[in-house]
Structure formats: structure tokens, C-alpha cells
Amino acid sequence: MSTDDTTAGHLQELRRGTVVLACLIRLRTPDYGYALLESLNGLGITVDANTLYPLLRRLEKQGLLTSEWNTDEARPRKFYRTSDAGERLAGALTTDWHLIDAALTRLTTGDER
Amino acid sequence: MNASLTDRYVYAAARSVPEAQRTDLERELRERIGDATDALVQTGRAPADAERMALVELGDPAALAASYVDRPLQLIGPRYYLAWWRLLKLLYAVVLPIAVAAVAFAQVLSGAQVGDVIGSAVSVGFSLVVNLGFWTTLAFAIAERSPGAAAAELTWNPEMLPQLPELGRPGKLSELIASIVFLGLFAILIVWQQFGIPWVGALESIPLLNPDLWSFWLPYFLVLIGLEMLFAVAIHLWGWNWWLAAANLVLNVAFVVPAVWLFTTGQLINPAALDAMGWPWGDAGDVIVPVILVVVIGVAIWDVVDGVIKTVRGRGGAMPTIGRI
Numbered sequence: 456m457s458t459d460d461t462t463a464g465h466l467q468e469l470r471r472g473t474v475v476l477a478c479l480i481r482l483r484t485p486d487y488g489y490a491l492l493e494s495l496n497g498l499g500i501t502v503d504a505n506t507l508y509p510l511l512r513r514l515e516k517q518g519l520l521t522s523e524w525n526t527d528e529a530r531p532r533k534f535y536r537t538s539d540a541g542e543r544l545a546g547a548l549t550t551d552w553h554l555i556d557a558a559l560t561r562l563t564t565g566d567e568r
Numbered sequence: 569m570n571a572s573l574t575d576r577y578v579y580a581a582a583r584s585v586p587e588a589q590r591t592d593l594e595r596e597l598r599e600r601i602g603d604a605t606d607a608l609v610q611t612g613r614a615p616a617d618a619e620r621m622a623l624v625e626l627g628d629p630a631a632l633a634a635s636y637v638d639r640p641l642q643l644i645g646p647r648y649y650l651a652w653w654r655l656l657k658l659l660y661a662v663v664l665p666i667a668v669a670a671v672a673f674a675q676v677l678s679g680a681q682v683g684d685v686i687g688s689a690v691s692v693g694f695s696l697v698v699n700l701g702f703w704t705t706l707a708f709a710i711a712e713r714s715p716g717a718a719a720a721e722l723t724w725n726p727e728m729l730p731q732l733p734e735l736g737r738p739g740k741l742s743e744l745i746a747s748i749v750f751l752g753l754f755a756i757l758i759v760w761q762q763f764g765i766p767w768v769g770a771l772e773s774i775p776l777l778n779p780d781l782w783s784f785w786l787p788y789f790l791v792l793i794g795l796e797m798l799f800a801v802a803i804h805l806w807g808w809n810w811w812l813a814a815a816n817l818v819l820n821v822a823f824v825v826p827a828v829w830l831f832t833t834g835q836l837i838n839p840a841a842l843d844a845m846g847w848p849w850g851d852a853g854d855v856i857v858p859v860i861l862v863v864v865i866g867v868a869i870w871d872v873v874d875g876v877i878k879t880v881r882g883r884g885g886a887m888p889t890i891g892r893i
Binding site for chain 1: 595599600602604
């Protein structure tokens with residue numbers, strides 16, 4: 456990346472909220488931390504493990520995700536799933552995302568109204 | 569042993585979280601470290617290196633555990649920082665000068681040497697600085713760590729806004745002139761009384777103050793008066809600030825402490841003058857001496873407090889910082 460620290464910092468801020476939204480949408484099918492990390496990064500939503508794991512825990516605490524330990528394999532894994540409250544939040548965030556996108560588009564094209 | 573590094577990491581992180589959350593944290597950490605290590609091994613790294621890299625990426629286990637249980641990683645966070653800072657400034661500005669002056673005064677009354685007075689004032693001042701700072705900080709650090717204690721916050725409101733510094737210089741000029749004239753008269757009186765005070769019959773040719781004091785103390789007081797004049801000019805030029813308020817305290821202490829000491833030890837007044845005035849005037853001496861002491865000390869303390877008040881009003885309570893003068 457050729458971007459300097461300032462740009463990197465602003466990009467990180469811009470993306471912070473979108474990671475939450477991406478998690479909520481992606482975890483409609485239950486999955487565990489590392490698989491989620493891989494699939495988000497594969498989709499181009501870059502997120503760091505040190506950001507994602509604490510985020511998952513926070514969302515669970517807020518009741519937006521539910522979790523369940525899967526002990527079928529040798530390594531027990533915590534599977535997260537979007538709760539009903541998480542589903543509602545995802546809806547609200549998506550709506551807002553589109554509003555912002557539309558507003559920015561109007562700003563860019565100069566059609567302010 | 570390959571697993572031992574992970575085991576040690578998990579142990580280090582888990583031991584600082586409450587028992588109830590420990591098992592959960594341990595399992596989550598093992599999953600995370602294991603998955604990260606496996607992924608690194610798949611990219612062709614040796615298992616031991618992969619494990620090490622995974623742990624390095626996780627970072628300090630104490631920090632990780634703190635984020636897990638939402639424990640703050642700072643002594644006093646933004647929620648309490650301003651309240652802590654304001655309280656500390658207030659304590660230092662109010663308690664410190666009063667306590668130091670009181671100790672110095674008590675020492676003087678008990679007839680201690682000048683060196684001892686200064687020594688004990690400095691040591692009490694130092695221990696107060698340390699103690700006030702420590703206990704205040706400790707209280708806020710505990711508050712920072714107690715859940716749901718936010719009610720104790722000192723909430724800001726518009727009434728706390730500082731007054732703008734007064735711009736009325738002409739008003740201050742009269743204050744400056746009054747100070748200089750008063751100080752000048754005072755200095756002249758100290759010199760003049762050496763040749764007697766013509767309007768007091770008994771003292772027409774007898775010095776009121778002990779002539780022995782000309783060897784040191786009376787010149788000392790004259791120098792102090794000179795410094796007070798410079799101080800009045802400084803106030804006029806720059807207005808009150810914390811440096812000048814501190815200088816005011818120093819000047820007052822430098823004047824009152826020796827004066828009270830000389831007075832109470834009977835060195836200030838010329839014995840011949842006392843004889844000429846017929847001192848002690850019956851029982852009146854028992855009343856007059858304490859009254860003089862209380863007035864002198866009270867005026868000095870008020871002067872110091874007044875300086876602090878004017879500084880706080882003018883500066884919004886800012887503490888001295890280099891370059892703010």
C-alpha cells in the first residue's frame with residue numbers, strides 16, 4: 456500500500472462500521488472466528504484478527520450475535536450466529552448505508568437536492 | 569515442547585480475569601491461536617515459528633485480558649481526567665499555601681530558628697504535594713475501576729466559564745500608584761523612626777524599632793519593600809497569574825514570618841522606647857500583643873488569598889505552565 460498513515464487512519468475509520476454490518480450479514484449462516492476472517496478478507500472487506508475477535512465478543516455481549524461451542528472436532532470452536540436483534544440492526548445499517556451512498560453521489564455530481 | 573508457549577500465553581492471559589470468565593477465555597484463545605497457527609503452517613512455516621508468530625500477533629496477554637473484561641488500561645480515563653485535574657489544582661492552590669504558612673507560623677511562635685522554620689515549611693510542603701497528589705489520584709483511579717460510578721462526575725456547566733481578563737488598565741494604574749505610595753511611606757517610616765517620632769511625645773528622640781536590627785533585619789525589610797514595589801509594577805504590567813500569585817505568597821511569608829518572630833521574641837521594639845512609653849500598660853499588653861499579631865497575619869493571609877482569587881478569576885483556574893506568562 457502506498458498510502459501514508461493519515462490515509463490509512465481515515466480508511467480504517469471509514470471501514471469500522473462496515474465490518475459490523477458485514478459480520479451481521481455474513482453470520483446469518485453460523486461460523487467461527489477464523490473462517491469469518493478469511494471469508495471477509497476474501498470478499499475484500501479487510502479486517503484484522505485483533506479487531507475482529509474482540510468485535511465478535513462485543514456484538515455477542517450486546518445480544519446482536521448468539522454463540523455456541525462446537526466440540527465435534529479436535530479443536531473446540533465458538534460458532535457465532537446473527538440474532539433477531541442483530542438482523543434488525545443489519546437492516547437499519549443497510550438503509551443508512553444506502554442513504555449515505557446516495558448523499559455522497561449527489562455531492563459528487565453536484566446535484567445538491 | 570511445542571504446546572508450552574501457547575499454554576503459557578493462555579495461562580498469562582487467563583490469570584488476570586475473574587474466575588467465571590476464565591474457562592471461556594481459555595477456550596476462545598486456544599481456538600484463535602490454533603487456527604492462526606494452522607493457517608501459518610499452511611503457508612509453509614515450521615509449526616514452532618507459526619505458533620510464535622501467532623502469539624506475537626495477539627500481543628501482550630495482559631492487554632488482551634484487559635480488553636476481554638473491559639478493564640481500562642489507563643490510570644484515569646477521559647471520563648474522570650478533567651475532574652481529577654481540576655480538583656488537584658484546587659487542592660494545591662488552596663491547601664498547600666495555607667498549610668505551609670500555618671506550619672511556618674507555628675514554628676515561629678514556638679521560637680524556632682529561621683533555618684528551622686524554612687526547613688520544616690519546605691518539608692511539610694513537599695510531603696503535602698506528594699500526599700495530595702497520591703491520594704487524589706488513587707481515589708480517581710479506584711473510581712475509574714468501579715462500575716456505575718459515573719454519577720460522581722463533576723459535570724461541566726456554562727457558569728464555570730472563566731471571566732475574560734479585565735482590560736481596564738487605567739483602573740489598575742490608580743492601584744499601582746496607591747501601592748507604590750503606601751510602600752514608599754512605609755519605607756520612609758522605617759528610616760525616620762530611627763530619629764524619633766515627633767508627634768508621639770514620649771518618643772521624640774528615641775527610635776521605636778530596636779536599633780540593633782540595622783545590622784540585618786531592617787535593611788532586609790527595606791529590600792523587601794523594594795521587591796514589593798517591583799511586584800506591584802509586575803501586576804500592573806501583566807495582571808495576575810499563578811507565578812505572580814506564588815511570588816505574592818513568598819513575599820508575604822518573607823515579610824510576616826521574620827516580623828512576627830522578631831515581635832514575639834521581643835527583638836523588634838526598642839526596649840528604651842518601651843520604657844519611655846511606660847509599657848506594659850497594665851493588663852492591656854495581654855490584649856494588644858495578640859491583636860497586633862492576628863491583624864498582621866490575617867492581612868498577609870488575606871493578601872495571598874486575594875491574589876489567588878484574582879488569578880483564578882482572570883485565568884480560568886489555569887495552573888502555571890511555562891510560557892503562559
